[in-house]
Amino acid sequence: MTPTASALRVAIVGGGPAGIYAADLLTKSEVDVSVDILERLPAPFGLVRYGVAPDHPRIKEIVKALQRVLAHPDVRLLGNVDLGADLKLEELREFYDAVVVATGARTDRDLGIPGEDLPGSYGAADFVSWYDSHPDAPASWPLDAQHVAVLGAGNVALDVARVLAKTGDEMLTTDIPAHVHEALRDKRATDVHVFARRGPAYAKFSPLELRELAHSPNVDVIVHPEGFEVDDASMEHIGRNKQAKMVLDTLANWVGREPTGKPHRIHLHFLEQPVEIAGPGKVETLRTERTRLVGDGNVVGTGLVTNWDVQAVYRAVGYRSSAIADLPFDDRAAVIPNDGGRVLDLDGGRLPATYVTGWIKRGPVGLIGHTKSDAAETVAHLVAETTPTATARSTTDVDAFLLDRGVAVADLDHWLRVDQHEIALGEAQGRLRIKVASREEMLSVGRA
Structure with missing residues (x-):
């Protein structure tokens, strides 16, 4: 099921736990909302997939809960989309009423x-x-x-x-x-x-x-x-x-x-x-x-x-977190300057409808579960303050824009095909899964 135009449109940049927790809280809020999660890799889950040691499968069990959020009818995964390379922040604002940056630290x-x-x-x-x-x-x-x-x-x-x-x-x-x-x-x-x-x-x-x-x-x-x-x-x-x-x-x-x-x-x-x-x-x-x-x-x-x-x-x-194109960055603290998740410019003024959550908000401390409280604070501000401002309000508008840019979007169905492919590779060797490592192979498998 694909979300369509709604009262509030939100883009979350980053498909790791911080971004997915924010999407979950948005869909559970009292507002009518649709959420697009923009992830620069063809696979979601961020540090859970690419930061947890492979011999710690217990920690990776969190993927099951995160994947349920991605399956919500008001959430879309737009993988293989890179803010700053495929589109600019100002272009995002044409399609979304608010932007939440959750790019973590790697x-x-x-x-x-x-x-x-x-x-x-x-x-x-x-x-x-x-x-x-x-x-x-x-x-x-x-x-x-x-x-x-x-x-x-x-x-x-x-x-x-x-x-x-x-x-x-x-x-x-x-x-x-x-x-x-x-x-x-x-x-x-x-x-x-x-x-x-x-x-x-x-x-x-x-x-x-x-x-x-x-x-x-x-x-x-x-x-x-x-x-x-x-x-x-x-x-x-x-x-x-x-x-x-x-x-x-x-x-x-x-x-x-x-x-x-x-x-x-x-x-x-x-x-x-x-x-x-x-x-x-x-x-x-x-x-x-x-x-x-x-x-x-x-x-x-x-x-x-x-x-x-x-x-x-x-x-x-x-x-350490890295700077994001078109956003202020506190190089000493290695975070995007913010007040409770509201992004601040270098003079301390608030950027309209721009938010952060996770490690890019507070620094790389704490365990994965600690990002939930970050997301709750950020989402509470977003819900209370955001009004419809986007001029192109349909999901098809975003899709057409990315298609015109030549971006090969890896959506949830694409990821599920990669997921099943990795599980099948593992089954052939008596293992739970074997990862696909290259971007090109993930994109190829996902398109199959």
């Missing part, structure tokens, strides 16, 4: 240390995009390093360490395509060192993801006692934070545990901050400085520097 935040641009120093987001078969990711990835450093104390750091340490064949139960499996099968990593600048009580790991590190039959997890310090402020912190206490308990049980002889090892180091990545032309050394707790959760450097012989460094210190 680039890496910089560390700001010497040597981070050396060959062999990688952003974790780029590596995640590769093993999750993002259409914009390269087809191959260099995995010839035997000793690897991962910088960061969040779940992305754990994902990167786990994927690097596990054998490629362990990943064959997941949705990775053949080129990713072959590269992981042939990788040379034996030791993966994860570095956190603060103490173990302040690690941002989720308890479940941390425990999963020890589930591989091929990986020993070693928590090094140097830097494993817990002061009074740390105890107060875990007293207020149940998840932090669970993480600390798990880590404490692993401290000093001897390796069992498994072929791969993940080393967890606390109170070590990276200060330089070095090497003549490529990564050969990571330098870290020992830090110490100062009684309020923060740390300071001690001047004690350690050189680590590594051949690759993965920076997992946070995601």
Whole structure:
């Protein structure tokens, strides 16, 4: 069923959880509304599809709920449509009364240390995009390093360490395509060192993801006692934070545990901050400085520097949003400036009928479910403030415009064909699905 002209027309730019949650809330509001979700990729779901590690299918279960929203009769998916390339913001306003930007964050935040641009120093987001078969990711990835450093104390750091340490064949139960499996099968990593600048009580790991590190039959997890310090402020912190206490308990049980002889090892180091990545032309050394707790959760450097012989460094210190064509952007905070989801210009004035939600609104913090409250705030403002202003109010007007531009729109039916194709590929190998990696193949399958 296709939505037609209605009292309110809304375009949502971005087909990840943030955008889909906003569409869901709009259709459940008291106003008569039709929603078009513009997604630059031929597949929806954003970070759920392209940011969650393939060996975490439990988290990907959220796709079922998101897909139900896309099937709503007042929601349309317009995939393979890129704002800024296929159409401009001012052109969107001809067809929609309000625009909600929900483009998320998928680039890496910089560390700001010497040597981070050396060959062999990688952003974790780029590596995640590769093993999750993002259409914009390269087809191959260099995995010839035997000793690897991962910088960061969040779940992305754990994902990167786990994927690097596990054998490629362990990943064959997941949705990775053949080129990713072959590269992981042939990788040379034996030791993966994860570095956190603060103490173990302040690690941002989720308890479940941390425990999963020890589930591989091929990986020993070693928590090094140097830097494993817990002061009074740390105890107060875990007293207020149940998840932090669970993480600390798990880590404490692993401290000093001897390796069992498994072929791969993940080393967890606390109170070590990276200060330089070095090497003549490529990564050969990571330098870290020992830090110490100062009684309020923060740390300071001690001047004690350690050189680590590594051949690759993965920076997992946070995601960063990117600027959107024709919209203001706060480069320091890496968000679109806004007041409760209402977009502001650089002078602090409000842009008419323009809204944001998700990580592009508040920064890349929190789990996927936290975007629901973002969307609720934004949608409440939109519903209260928006009046019909678009001059071309029919869905056929939008379709004709995109067709005239030569845009090959990938709608929901297109995605469902890709979805069924991936499931069929998986069934042939006894797996739930196998991803189609390239944009061209997704478009071809979807048109079949």
